[in-house]
Structure formats: structure tokens, C-alpha cells
Amino acid sequence: MDAQQKTGTDVAADVPRDTIAAVSTASGRAAVAVIRLSGPAAGAALMALAGRLPEPRRALLSTLRDAAGEHLDRALVLWFPAPRSATGEDMAELHVHGGRAVIAAVLEALWRVPGVRPAEAGEFTRRSFLNGKMDLGAVEGLADLLAAETEGQRRLALAHAFGRLGERVEAWRGRLIRAMALIEAGIDFAEEEDVPREVRAAARPEVEALRAELAEALADRRGELVREGASVAIAGLPNAGKSSLLNALAARDIAIVSDEPGTTRDIVEVALDLGGRKLVLIDTAGLRDEGVGKVEAEGIRRARARIAAADLVLWVHDAGTGAAPQALPAMERTGAAELWLLANKSDAPGAVSPEAPWAQRRLALSARTGAGIADLTSALADWLARRAPPAGEHPALIRARHRQAAQAVIEHLDAALARWETQDEAMLAEELRLAANSLARLAGRIDVEDLLDVVFREFCIGK
Numbered sequence: 001m002d003a004q005q006k007t008g009t010d011v012a013a014d015v016p017r018d019t020i021a022a023v024s025t026a027s028g029r030a031a032v033a034v035i036r037l038s039g040p041a042a043g044a045a046l047m048a049l050a051g052r053l054p055e056p057r058r059a060l061l062s063t064l065r066d067a068a069g070e071h072l073d074r075a076l077v078l079w080f081p082a083p084r085s086a087t088g089e090d091m092a093e094l095h096v097h098g099g100r101a102v103i104a105a106v107l108e109a110l111w112r113v114p115g116v117r118p119a120e121a122g123e124f125t126r127r128s129f130l131n132g133k134m135d136l137g138a139v140e141g142l143a144d145l146l147a148a149e150t151e152g153q154r155r156l157a158l159a160h161a162f163g164r165l166g167e168r169v170e171a172w173r174g175r176l177i178r179a180m181a182l183i184e185a186g187i188d189f190a191e192e193e194d195v196p197r198e199v200r201a202a203a204r205p206e207v208e209a210l211r212a213e214l215a216e217a218l219a220d221r222r223g224e225l226v227r228e229g230a231s232v233a234i235a236g237l238p239n240a241g242k243s244s245l246l247n248a249l250a251a252r253d254i255a256i257v258s259d260e261p262g263t264t265r266d267i268v269e270v271a272l273d274l275g276g277r278k279l280v281l282i283d284t285a286g287l288r289d290e291g292v293g294k295v296e297a298e299g300i301r302r303a304r305a306r307i308a309a310a311d312l313v314l315w316v317h318d319a320g321t322g323a324a325p326q327a328l329p330a331m332e333r334t335g336a337a338e339l340w341l342l343a344n345k346s347d348a349p350g351a352v353s354p355e356a357p358w359a360q361r362r363l364a365l366s367a368r369t370g371a372g373i374a375d376l377t378s379a380l381a382d383w384l385a386r387r388a389p390p391a392g393e394h395p396a397l398i399r400a401r402h403r404q405a406a407q408a409v410i411e412h413l414d415a416a417l418a419r420w421e422t423q424d425e426a427m428l429a430e431e432l433r434l435a436a437n438s439l440a441r442l443a444g445r446i447d448v449e450d451l452l453d454v455v456f457r458e459f460c461i462g463k
């Protein structure tokens with residue numbers, strides 16, 4: 001096998017042979033704490049503390065003792081002999097009482113077992129990956145699953161933890177391999193007049209279909225919207241009531257509100273869970289050009305940047321002034337961002353709900369009395385729901401890493417397609433091979449060493 005095409009299983013030789021142990025449950029006082037061990041000494045460690053090995057994958061209530069025979073705890077212990085374990089190595093679990101001193105005493109006894117040492121952050125998952133139990137997409141999915149805060153994030157992360165990316169890449173790879181096989185066959189028949197041209201014609205639709213599928217997957221940003229949350233920027237002139245609105249939507253006193261224009265300078269962010277979907281509300285400095293000091297000017301610069309990058313901009317207008325709302329200056333609008341007009345201060349005497357043909361939606365509300373806030377919340381929830389993938393549909397490309405690799409595949413496919421009608425079969429085949437390499441990189445099959453540190457940085461100890 002090509003040395004570059006290392007798979008998880010092939011790099012098993014690199015797995016360190018020592019045995020790792022860590023508390024896998026969250027720290028702090030709890031009823032139960034789970035201590036996990038992985039490696040060749042896991043069985044010996046279990047024997048040393050519990051006195052015997054339970055049947056594989058069956059819980060056994062045991063008295064744990066240290067080397068001096070001192071009673072440490074009464075615990076449920078489990079034994080997972082290799083290779084049928086999460087890491088693919090011998091593994092053991094001790095479900096001990098969650099008190100700090102209990103955990104410390106049991107760990108102390110474990111460190112005395114030869115070959116056992118504390119696990120580093122993400123080390124269990126890393127071993128599982130190196131032993132071919134998980135592919136890189138699944139590892140990323142697991143990291144997301146552990147971090148998931150909303151129902152939508154949990155569902156997407158679970159699909160990825162169970163191999164969503166790998167399964168999609170496998171299908172893409174199938175197409176590419178069919179095309180490559182045809183091209184290679186054409187090169188073998190180069191002597192005969194028509195064969196190369198015919199097989200090339202047969203291979204082209206595969207490459208074009210693959211290119212189209214990748215482009216479609218890249219255009220689908222819904223996965224990232226679920227994973228990172230939709231960004232909703234609150235923008236407007238000074239004193240329009242933006243910070244008051246942030247506080248009203250979050251139902252918490254987060255941002256400073258005052259009658260002084262230019263109160264908000266730094267970006268203030270708060271994450272909301274609307275119907276199981278994550279939304280990040282961003283309060284920004286009021287936009288104005290005159291009478292602005294250095295600090296406020298920097299605040300306005302930051303505000304403009306966040307407004308430009310937002311998925312939705314809520315333009316807050318002080319309806320109490322009676323003035324027509326200015327359209328958000330063109331420079332603030334980019335891409336597919338949607339723009340809503342919120343006519344705030346509906347409670348003020350003489351408040352008018354103005355026309356705003358440039359806004360996709362218009363709502364009147366009062367951040368002070370709370371009138372219209374429930375309507376806005378449900379409008380936001382609907383907007384999020386429209387942008388979410390339908391139930392059971394899980395986008396494959398959900399990280400910057402995925403996008404970069406997919407983009408590289410497309411570039412090589414384009415280069416191959418550009419050579420299709422030339423006689424340069426060798427170059428064409430080479431571009432297809434490079435495309436295959438980029439697909440392998442997307443699946444985490446090559447250049448794995450570079451990726452691992454980045455991915456495992458997201459994990460903490462015991463995972």
C-alpha cells in the first residue's frame with residue numbers, strides 16, 4: 001500500500017503501548033464518577049483493584065482495594081477486552097462514588113499499577129481513531145456532540161459521529177475511481193485508434209456528476225448554520241434601543257442601556273436556543289459619522305464588520321422620532337444577509353410604523369414594555385426553521401476544513417475536465433489522482449498527523 005494512504009488501521013503500530021486512565025465524567029461533586037482505562041495493563045489494573053475480572057461487557061459490583069488491602073470504594077466495574085472496545089485496546093471502567101477524595105484514592109491506586117499513567121486530553125479518542133474504530137469525520141462529530149447545546153446541534157453532531165462525512169466521501173470516491181479506471185484503461189489501449197476516445201467519453205459524465213455533487217454540497221451552508229448558530233446582528237443609529245432589544249430578547253440584563261448616544265462600543269454577543277436551534281444575537285455600536293471619539297470609532301468599525309458578516313440584520317429604528325428610517329447603507333449589506341426593520345419604541349407618544357421597502361420584514365415593538373417581542377421571537381424561530389435542514393437530512397460539509405478539501409477536489413476535477421479533449425491522457429489521469437488525494441484528505445485518510453493535533457485540541461481529558 002502507498003505509504004501516503006495510511007488509514008486508521010495502518011497507523012495502529014504508532015499507538016503507544018502504555019495504559020492510560022482518567023476520570024471521564026465532569027469534575028465537581030456528583031453521585032457517580034466513571035474512571036476509564038485503555039491499554040495492555042487495563043486488565044491487570046482491574047485485577048489489582050477489584051480482585052477479579054468481570055465477564056466481558058457485564059457490570060460487576062466490586063469492592064475496590066489498594067495494594068495494602070485498604071478498602072477504597074464499592075464500585076461497578078466493567079471489562080472490555082480488545083478489540084471489541086471503544087479504543088480497540090483492552091479497556092476497563094470503574095463506576096465509583098463521585099466524591100473528590102474517592103476519585104483521588106482510586107486514581108492513586110491506579111498509578112501504582114505498572115504501565116498505567118494519566119491520559120492526556122483527547123487521548124482515548126485518538127487511540128480509537130488510530131485503531132481504526134472511528135474516522136476523522138466521526139472524531140469531529142464526537143467533539144461537536146460533546147459541545148452540543150441545542151437539539152439541532154446534537155442531531156447533526158450525532159450523524160457525523162456515526163460517519164456522515166465518511167459515507168458521503170465514500171460515494172464520491174466511488175465515482176472518481178470509476179472514472180479513473182476508465183481513463184487508465186484508455187491509456188493501456190493507446191495503440192488502438194478508437195478505444196481511448198470512447199472510454200474517455202464514458203468517464204466524463206462521472207467526473208461531471210461528481211463535480212456537480214461537490215459544488216452542491218459546498219453551496220449548502222445549512223450545516224454550519226446549525227453547528228455554529230445563525231448570526232443575527234442588531235444594528236441602527238445611536239440610541240435606537242439596540243441594547244434594550246438584546247436584553248429583551250435574551251430576557252436578561254446583558255448589555256448596558258442608557259439615554260447617552262454611543263453607549264455600546266464593544267460587540268456584545270448572546271446565544272439563544274429558539275426551538276432547538278442556535279442563534280447568536282450580536283449587539284453593535286450605533287452607526288454615526290460625526291462627533292465620534294477614538295473608542296467609539298473603533299466600536300463602529302467592529303459593528304460594520306459584524307453586520308456585513310451576519311446572516312440576518314435587525315435594523316432598529318426609533319419610531320418615536322417620527323423620522324423615516326434610513327436604509328442601512330449599502331456598504332453594510334453583503335451576500336445573502338437578510339434585513340428586517342424593527343420600529344422600536346412603539347410605546348412612545350406619536351410613534352409611527354414607517355414604510356421601508358428595502359426591508360424583507362417589518363415589525364413594530366417596544367423593547368421597554370415588551371410589546372411585540374414575542375412576535376419577533378417567533379418570527380426569528382420561523383426564519384431559523386426555514387434555514388435548517390429538514391429532519392433526518394444532515395449536511396456533510398460543516399467545517400472550514402471540509403470546505404477547503406472539497407474545494408481542492410473541485411479544482412483538480414476542473415483541471416482534469418479542461419484537459420479532456422486534449423491528447424494529454426497522463427496529465428488528465430494525474431489531475432484525477434490529485435482529486436482523489438484531496439478526497440482522501442477530506443475523509444482524514446492522508447496527512448492525518450497534521451490534522452490530529454488540530455482536531456484533538458477540542459477534546460478534554462477523559463475523552
Ligand SMILES: Nc1nc2c(ncn2[C@@H]2O[C@H](COP(=O)(O)OP(=O)(O)OP(=O)(O)O)[C@@H](O)[C@H]2O)c(=O)[nH]1
Binds near residue numbers: 284
Ligand atoms: N420609550 C422607549 N424607550 C426606549 C425603548 N427602547 C429603548 N429605549 C430607551 O432608549 C435609550 C437608548 O437605549 P439603548 O438600548 O441604550 O440604545 P442603543 O441603540 O443600544 O444605543 P447605543 O448603544 O448608544 O447606540 C434608553 O434611554 C432606553 O431606555 C422603548 O421601546 N421605548
Ligand SMILES: [K+]
Binds near residue numbers: 261263
Ligand atoms: K444608548
Ligand SMILES: [Mg+2]
Binds near residue numbers: 242243244284286
Ligand atoms: Mg447600545
